[in-house]
Amino acid sequence: MSKLAHPSSLLPYGSLLLLVLVAPHLPGIRSFRHELVLVGILAIVAIGLGLLMGYAGQVSLGHAAFYGLGAYTSGVVSKAGLHPLVALPIGLLLTGTLAYVVARPIFRLHGHYLAMATLGLGVIVFTLIRQLEPITGGQHSLIDIPRLEVAGFRFDTDLSYYYLVWACTCAVVLTGRNLIDSRSGLALRAIHGSEVAAESLGVDTTGTKVKVFVLSAVLGSLAGSLYAHFSTVLTPHTFGLELSIQLVVMVVLGGSESVFGPVLGAALVTLLTPIMREMSRQITGGSGGQVEIVVFGLILMLMMVFLPRGLVPGLAALFRRRAAAPAPIGTLGPAPVPAGQAVETGALGAVRADPTGREPG
Amino acid sequence: MAAVAVAAPPLLETRGLTRVFGGLVAVSAVDQAVRAGTIHAIIGPNGAGKTTLFNLLSGVLPPTRGEIRFGDARIDGRLPHQICRLGLARTFQNLQIFANMTVLENVIVGRHGRSSAGFLSAMLRLPAARAEAQAACTVALSWLDFVGLAPRADDPAGSLPYGQQRLLELARALAAEPTLLLLDEPAAGLLGREKDNLADLLARIRSSGVTVLLVEHDMGLVMSVADRVTVLNYGKKLFEGSPDEVQADPDVVVAYLGAPEGA
Numbered sequence: 070m071s072k073l074a075h076p077s078s079l080l081p082y083g084s085l086l087l088l089v090l091v092a093p094h095l096p097g098i099r100s101f102r103h104e105l106v107l108v109g110i111l112a113i114v115a116i117g118l119g120l121l122m123g124y125a126g127q128v129s130l131g132h133a134a135f136y137g138l139g140a141y142t143s144g145v146v147s148k149a150g151l152h153p154l155v156a157l158p159i160g161l162l163l164t165g166t167l168a169y170v171v172a173r174p175i176f177r178l179h180g181h182y183l184a185m186a187t188l189g190l191g192v193i194v195f196t197l198i199r200q201l202e203p204i205t206g207g208q209h210s211l212i213d214i215p216r217l218e219v220a221g222f223r224f225d226t227d228l229s230y231y232y233l234v235w236a237c238t239c240a241v242v243l244t245g246r247n248l249i250d251s252r253s254g255l256a257l258r259a260i261h262g263s264e265v266a267a268e269s270l271g272v273d274t275t276g277t278k279v280k281v282f283v284l285s286a287v288l289g290s291l292a293g294s295l296y297a298h299f300s301t302v303l304t305p306h307t308f309g310l311e312l313s314i315q316l317v318v319m320v321v322l323g324g325s326e327s328v329f330g331p332v333l334g335a336a337l338v339t340l341l342t343p344i345m346r347e348m349s350r351q352i353t354g355g356s357g358g359q360v361e362i363v364v365f366g367l368i369l370m371l372m373m374v375f376l377p378r379g380l381v382p383g384l385a386a387l388f389r390r391r392a393a394a395p396a397p398i399g400t401l402g403p404a405p406v407p408a409g410q411a412v413e414t415g416a417l418g419a420v421r422a423d424p425t426g427r428e429p430g
Numbered sequence: 431m432a433a434v435a436v437a438a439p440p441l442l443e444t445r446g447l448t449r450v451f452g453g454l455v456a457v458s459a460v461d462q463a464v465r466a467g468t469i470h471a472i473i474g475p476n477g478a479g480k481t482t483l484f485n486l487l488s489g490v491l492p493p494t495r496g497e498i499r500f501g502d503a504r505i506d507g508r509l510p511h512q513i514c515r516l517g518l519a520r521t522f523q524n525l526q527i528f529a530n531m532t533v534l535e536n537v538i539v540g541r542h543g544r545s546s547a548g549f550l551s552a553m554l555r556l557p558a559a560r561a562e563a564q565a566a567c568t569v570a571l572s573w574l575d576f577v578g579l580a581p582r583a584d585d586p587a588g589s590l591p592y593g594q595q596r597l598l599e600l601a602r603a604l605a606a607e608p609t610l611l612l613l614d615e616p617a618a619g620l621l622g623r624e625k626d627n628l629a630d631l632l633a634r635i636r637s638s639g640v641t642v643l644l645v646e647h648d649m650g651l652v653m654s655v656a657d658r659v660t661v662l663n664y665g666k667k668l669f670e671g672s673p674d675e676v677q678a679d680p681d682v683v684v685a686y687l688g689a690p691e692g693a
Contacts, residue, residue, distance in 0.1 A: 244553035251552030252538075252545055252563060255531070259539045262528030268510035269488055269520050270606055271543020280549055 102227035109234035115319040115331030117288030123325025124257040125281040127183040131191030135286040137308030139293025144214045157294040168286030176278045199305040217298040245328040324379015441466040447496035456482040458665040469642045471652045474662035480645040489513040515543040519608035521599040529588035537570035540605030573601040593624045613644040
């Protein structure tokens, strides 16, 4: 239960922390600070989505909407003169309430209705952002959002904002891991194992799933608020279906069993997208198009076939096979855990299937 | 002993309990009382409605008609997790083990209704949540010990042999600290020695004050441990009495046992 005390379980957290601290100063990476901030922001959304997909066994195709709600609430409210730290909780509350209202009736039904409902929600929110011009600026963007300023310190450089965002990301990683490891996390895994047995043992299955969904929406909103004060300009197309799909790709790519999976997924997707765009521009000699959508589709299919549990559990299995040798320091990969049989399950709608119950990282 | 049992109010009581599936009346106007402190067996041929009755009692299915009283509360129409928290736990005829967890974790889930830490206190690892998790672990281990599975605590639950998975379900249900325990064919698939062990466990569970209602096909087990036996046939209650009375009743013999020496 008290795994934090176990040194080998601390390794992935220490490694992540070290990486986060030094990354923006490494030669070659320094110039990508802006992108690294975005990775941290999107990792927060992806961790929330990962909890939903991996533990409630449901897919959301509308998480960009929660991200957008947080961003626009922060943007509009702080432009109206309120402090960003007041705007942020307003966004959380708004998004959480909306998620609750949407999820409550849906989770009473058994099946994958949430994907459909969130798809619709995403379209609605996107349209509202575009059409409510007097409030959101619509196609003309919401501009001049104030930067975050706390106790006289302005987070107006990429480096300062990087540390702010990644402090949040690390906190989300830690609290997410705590949740997975708790009574509620066990209940969620029980629901996945046998819903009828979980219910008969006192687990409020509907209520628990609703809570995970609300939590994951609220994390989306938090990330959106962070984005608003970083970008200072919000345009509707940032929050469309494309981002929702990218978020699902992040979770599937990294794996949802561990909180590290979505972080890795966010990093890969965020950093590869501009590279792919550039490559396609050079190959097609001009317009380029949206080649990344094709590639993401391909990634989704390949992951489902070859690594259904995602990269992080896949790497964990690799380390486990070399259990004799200690894991290299400084990798994002999880610590070796005592050999357990790895059961292959889909990252989509599947819970950590490691029957030893140990979280790989 | 018998006089006391009769004087005590029933722990569980159904009145006119009915469940219809389409045109099939699976459970038909069953009036049944279960007295506290007893082992009460429900027997009947396949399709008699025994498992449906259990699903109604535990809230897995809502009744079509009729009422169920458990202790002081009406529980018909309530959800399974609410009924569990009132003190009714069950096992399943077709095993419902959490194969994605360890043996110990399975039993810890049994503590769910008896603990309260929410999302927030779990995420922040508040001392209260950690103490509760530790306590749940300790209690779960003691129930594993009770059924003799403590040495397998850290094994994947799916790796247990069939008979031990039945015991694991029993430990998991007991961890919920029920006042009424519903066991759906606990002896199914058990070997001779495992059955003796089960009979012994059932007697110990009863003497610890937990009332047991069980559906069972194994007549040897029923006749040796049950205080009271109800016979269901075609969804209706055919007979209720002591094991001896049941064996002596000609209707029961015809409907279920088939031949006088069938017991």
